[in-house]
Amino acid sequence: MSKxxxxxxxxxxxxxxxxxxxxxxxxxIGNKVYAMRVGLCELEGxxxxxxxxxxxYVPKPDDVVVGVVTDVSAxxxxxxxxxxxxxxxxxxxxxxxxxTPEKDDLRSKFDVGDTIIALVAAFDRSKDPxxxxxxxxxxxxxxxxxxxxxxxxxxxxxxxxxxxxxxIEEASGCKIIxxxxxxxxxxxxxxxAALAAEAIHMVEDLAHTSGLTERIEKFLAERLGLxxxxxxxxxxxxxxxxxxxxxxxPSADAPNEEDSxxxx
Amino acid sequence: xxxIDENGLRIDGxxxxxxxxxxxxxxxxxxxxxxxxxxxxxxKIFAAVHGPKECHPKHIAMADRAVLKCRYHxxxxxxxxxxxxxxxxxxIELSKVIREALTPALILEEYPRTAIEIYVEILTSDGGSRAxxxxxxxxALADAGITMRDMVVSVAAGKAQDKLILDLCDEEDKEGQVDxxxxxxxxxxxxxxxxxxxxLTREEFETAFNMAKEACKKVYQIQREAVISRYFGxxxxxSKEA
Numbered sequence: 250m251s252k253x254x255x256x257x258x259x260x261x262x263x264x265x266x267x268x269x270x271x272x273x274x275x276x277x278i279g280n281k282v283y284a285m286r287v288g289l290c291e292l293e294g295x296x297x298x299x300x301x302x303x304x305x306y307v308p309k310p311d312d313v314v315v316g317v318v319t320d321v322s323a324x325x326x327x328x329x330x331x332x333x334x335x336x337x338x339x340x341x342x343x344x345x346x347x348x349t350p351e352k353d354d355l356r357s358k359f360d361v362g363d364t365i366i367a368l369v370a371a372f373d374r375s376k377d378p379x380x381x382x383x384x385x386x387x388x389x390x391x392x393x394x395x396x397x398x399x400x401x402x403x404x405x406x407x408x409x410x411x412x413x414x415x416x417i418e419e420a421s422g423c424k425i426i427x428x429x430x431x432x433x434x435x436x437x438x439x440x441x442a443a444l445a446a447e448a449i450h451m452v453e454d455l456a457h458t459s460g461l462t463e464r465i466e467k468f469l470a471e472r473l474g475l476x477x478x479x480x481x482x483x484x485x486x487x488x489x490x491x492x493x494x495x496x497x498x499p500s501a502d503a504p505n506e507e508d509s510x511x512x513x
Numbered sequence: 514x515x516x517i518d519e520n521g522l523r524i525d526g527x528x529x530x531x532x533x534x535x536x537x538x539x540x541x542x543x544x545x546x547x548x549x550x551x552x553x554x555x556x557k558i559f560a561a562v563h564g565p566k567e568c569h570p571k572h573i574a575m576a577d578r579a580v581l582k583c584r585y586h587x588x589x590x591x592x593x594x595x596x597x598x599x600x601x602x603x604x605i606e607l608s609k610v611i612r613e614a615l616t617p618a619l620i621l622e623e624y625p626r627t628a629i630e631i632y633v634e635i636l637t638s639d640g641g642s643r644a645x646x647x648x649x650x651x652x653a654l655a656d657a658g659i660t661m662r663d664m665v666v667s668v669a670a671g672k673a674q675d676k677l678i679l680d681l682c683d684e685e686d687k688e689g690q691v692d693x694x695x696x697x698x699x700x701x702x703x704x705x706x707x708x709x710x711x712x713l714t715r716e717e718f719e720t721a722f723n724m725a726k727e728a729c730k731k732v733y734q735i736q737r738e739a740v741i742s743r744y745f746g747x748x749x750x751x752s753k754e755a
Contacts, residue, residue, distance in 0.1 A: 260663060261699070276662070285660040303657065304659070333565040333624060334567075334626075457745060
């Protein structure tokens with residue numbers, strides 16, 4: 250694999266001259282390539298890519314997205330997928346061929362306000378994105394909070410082979426479902442969900458920094474260390490066990506102090 | 514009013530071809546998709562970008578590109594005498610001028626059937642507020658992640674007491690002979706706005722125009738630095754060729 254060169258760019262920045270192909274968020278005039286977005290520029294072989302650091306979610310076919318149902322008609326659901334187009338989930342895709350608008354009540358499947366996990370089935374910018382919920386793990390989302398982050402930071406939250414999200418899941422005891430559109434479902438006990446949401450926002454804020462996994466790991470360990478010391482006696486602890494956390498010896502004094510403050 | 518003294522210094526102590534101090538900060542408004550704050554001389558301006566989003570009213574949407582909307586608005590307290598908050602003739606014109614100065618830099622075809630909205634709020638007004646607004650709005654657009662061919666920067670040149678001057682302040686704008694605002698895409702080397710109020714000879718125009726263009730390149734460095742520090746928390750040298 251050829252060497253990858255990285256560089257910070259803003260729109261209009263000159264990237265390279267010669268036989269280069271602008272792949273994403275870059276364009277060429279003659280044989281000069283320029284950036285179109287704020288981001289990290291990557292030169293790999295003759296391909297030029299700019300990984301954007303801000304911007305809206307642009308639907309892409311086969312993306313798994315998390316959406317919130319905003320409207321129900323006789324034939325389709327309208328879904329907010331955090332993009333500049335509302336998405337459509339046609340009823341025929343859910344009921345199959347036997348769908349008859351006069352008999353089937355769409356609200357019994359998904360109602361306004363429901364959170365769904367869906368696949369972008371088709372999108373080409375000339376019409377609104379079409380969703381599909383046929384497939385494993387698609388459909389109505391489990392109960393939980395929807396945490397919203399900037400869509401461009403989703404890859405950081407997933408991490409290498411899902412390492413980042415897995416780490417947050419283990420530490421918080423919550424299940425995390427990440428939509429490519431920046432909507433994330435966090436389901437689990439309330440304490441864990443709050444911790445997971447905090448960690449997710451931390452990833453969002455620090456997405457451009459290096460050594461992020463270590464920082465999040467440290468943050469989670471610290472948090473678990475704190476919550477561990479206090480209410481363990483009174484409250485049911487969070488379902489998950491902190492990964493390799495040895496500092497969980499419950500001290501005799503700490504819980505009492507915590508108890509009294511909680512009563513006030 | 515004596516705008517240029519016997520030492521060749523201007524009313525605020527600047528040399529004829531000297532810019533006022535410019536300070537830009539990017540990403541200052543949480544609820545906007547992109548934003549920038551600029552202090553340019555006595556100007557204090559916020560620019561905010563919303564979108565791309567659904568276009569309303571629907572009939573103005575275009576099938577092949579986004580609609581760019583711009584509102585330039587002066588706060589009632591931005592000038593010595595209270596300004597009525599309703600859009601004046603001048604504000605409507607400047608909204609149009611700013612929109613048209615930014616359009617060539619944007620790749621609106623990326624977002625068909627949508628609208629991109631730019632809100633420019635003048636908190637304190639000084640001369641050259643359209644130039645400052647364009648500079649801030651371009652930074653806000655980059656912050657919003659809208660695809661752009663290039664950044665846009667703008668500086669005005671002009672003439673007072675028969676001398677060509679750069680970056681007119683309020684008094685020079687009002688009492689001077691010529692105001693020549695220029696908006697410029699520095700990497701493309703293209704002009705997106707050129708207005709002239711007053712009379713210049715052909716030679717004077719050439720000189721004034723080039724003064725403004727060179728100043729744009731200086732302001733561009735400040736603008737670029739502001740965007741970079743928003744995202745990367747520090748300055749990095751630009752690639753060697755550019």
